[in-house]
Amino acid sequence: MATTREDAKAMLEAAKKNKKFLMIGLNQRLMPPHVKAKKILQGGSLGKVLSFRTAFSTRAPRGGRSTRARVGSSKKARRSWA
16 A cells, blocks of 8 residues: 555554544455444354355446445445446
8 A cells, every 4th residue: 555654654644533444455344234244243142153254246237336235234234326
């Protein structure tokens, strides 16, 4: 992300100042369905979980773009953009 130490420090300060996350390639980690799944898995009600898989689908209809989460029940997670 940054090519110099000074740039990295500036990026971290900007993220802190604006109360934002600074991260690479983990854009789905904080989606409500995945946060909910993590809580369920860590809660222990399912016993020892050996494997877990989620799905996040993206489809691009003609002339637009839409993204829908396929896991969870949050209305925010089921957004569509046309």
